[in-house]
Amino acid sequence: MRVTSKGQVTIPRNVRQHLGIFPQSEVEFVMEDATVILRTATSENSRGKRLVENMRGRATVRMTTDEIMAFTRGDD
Numbered sequence: 001m002r003v004t005s006k007g008q009v010t011i012p013r014n015v016r017q018h019l020g021i022f023p024q025s026e027v028e029f030v031m032e033d034a035t036v037i038l039r040t041a042t043s044e045n046s047r048g049k050r051l052v053e054n055m056r057g058r059a060t061v062r063m064t065t066d067e068i069m070a071f072t073r074g075d076d
Contacts, residue, residue, distance in 0.1 A: 011038070015038075019038075019039070019040055025040060026040070026041035026046045026047055026048065027039065027040055027041055028040075028041045
């Protein structure tokens with residue numbers, strides 16, 4: 001496997017499937033001596049968790065789940 005000039009490599013499909021890595025998944029590299037470990041990110045600092053935390057409390061309209069579903073479906 002070759003590393004590109006940008007430092008990129010392709011993760012083989014069987015490895016992605018085994019780890020549950022999909023497009024936009026967060027992964028992390030852990031170095032132990034001369035070994036690098038690739039794993040799915042589970043830390044509190046993952047991008048998705050940060051986005052949710054940044055959005056928490058920003059809603060300006062209070063709606064129930066049923067009201068939201070009716071609104072998005074176009075129910076009258």
